[in-house]
Amino acid sequence: MSMMKNSGDRPICQHCHQASGHTCVARVPIFNHLDNDQMDAVTEAIRSLTYQKGDIIYRAGDPSDSLYIVNTGSVRIYRISDSGKEQVVRLLQPGDFTGEYALFSESLHESYAEANEPVTICTIRRNNLQDFLMRYPSIVLKILKTYSARLEQSEKQTTSLATESVGKRLSLYLAELAEASGSDTIRLPMNKKDLASFLGTTPETISRRLADLEAKGLIHKLDPKRFRLLDKNRLENL
Amino acid sequence: MSMMKNSGDRPICQHCHQASGHTCVARVPIFNHLDNDQMDAVTEAIRSLTYQKGDIIYRAGDPSDSLYIVNTGSVRIYRISDSGKEQVVRLLQPGDFTGEYALFSESLHESYAEANEPVTICTIRRNNLQDFLMRYPSIVLKILKTYSARLEQSEKQTTSLATESVGKRLSLYLAELAEASGSDTIRLPMNKKDLASFLGTTPETISRRLADLEAKGLIHKLDPKRFRLLDKNRLENL
DNA sequence: GTGAAAACTTGATCTGGGTCAAAGAAAAGA
């Protein structure tokens, strides 16, 4: 399998398999440190899928036997609480993966994964993944690292919900977006409804708090989704 | 090293090392499936420590190079939010472990660990642990399992904070305690202040909601810490 | 394009639960 197969002549992934599979493998932190032969081996085991905006990739209660790696686009992971309300727990960007819980525990998905826009996803089955874990132990440490970072992130989110005001949570979120994109002009990666759900509030309150921040001269709204951060320092230490 | 070393003649761990180390190893899910020789090897690498109530085991910003396994007693893990408020993120019971984040990422602790009562803890150093991971690959799968369960738990907690009322969170917590103890008479493992922090509320509100539940005939207060659940079904589906 | 539906904003109102205060109960020293 050549690495250069799809250069120029066709868009990535119409009914792609190995070609975009390899870009996927090269992109994710848990595999991208492997050498070429090893990556090829992993690529063999990968199946590539595409989804349209709104498609459900898996839902709570589904049995799971695959790891899902986002290649292009973004995927919204959400849960339904005991009282039936939906909450967005994270947004997967290219290179992020999910499905691990069920992968190691042989249990069922507890959350929903939905295409937030058109996405291409690489999947790898449990058996194959476990083979690779045995063959290339360095992958294990990568996965453990990613896991602990995710856990860290999740606990931080919990603490933020438990102790900070909506304004503070929003400000920190905006600052993080800027951090991640390396620019002071940011684009909200979700609509206000989903962002509200992620931050544990309502779309109305998001609108109001953004208006407050703009009134204070901390941000400038370019359009409903794009903002320029005018004073990141003051924003973070609100 | 005999497994029966300290039967009867002395309390576990005065200045114990291997003896209580072994009980520790035998107790935690990540090691307890090893055979005797392997457990002995792990036990060799373990150092046992005791702390008094209120002692800090580690604090945010400390470098970390050990895994901490609770042998007896309980340990409160908490974080300080950006705005300086403290939040209890979990309570470690015998068999639980912590310290993993820094273990795999070579970074610093982001949370605080404090003895909630007198505790004995077994520690194992990064290098030793990584040796065992290579020698006994079954440990890796156990750790991954534990991790994903913890992540699951943490995301559930996040969703609960984001979408449920205090009353509901409290009810679910009580039901979980009963579940875990296998009895309808439960004992709160923390004082109200810490429980409030864990559930993202205040001690006053905890008192009030418990009073509400009692008024509705769902629980009966035995003393400030102990309750009998009278109608678990109605409690969970409040 | 044009129309319909979805998303967003702003206003008015209401309430869960936080805050402050003070009394009562347990726990810990001494």
Add this chain to the structure above:
DNA sequence: TCTTTTCTTTGACCCAGATCAAGTTTTCAC
């Protein structure tokens, strides 16, 4: 034991933010 300190409970009050409603803008299908 008694005393001091720490927890817990209850009351009064208040506010951040939810909810409801109505208008506005954006998006998307045709």
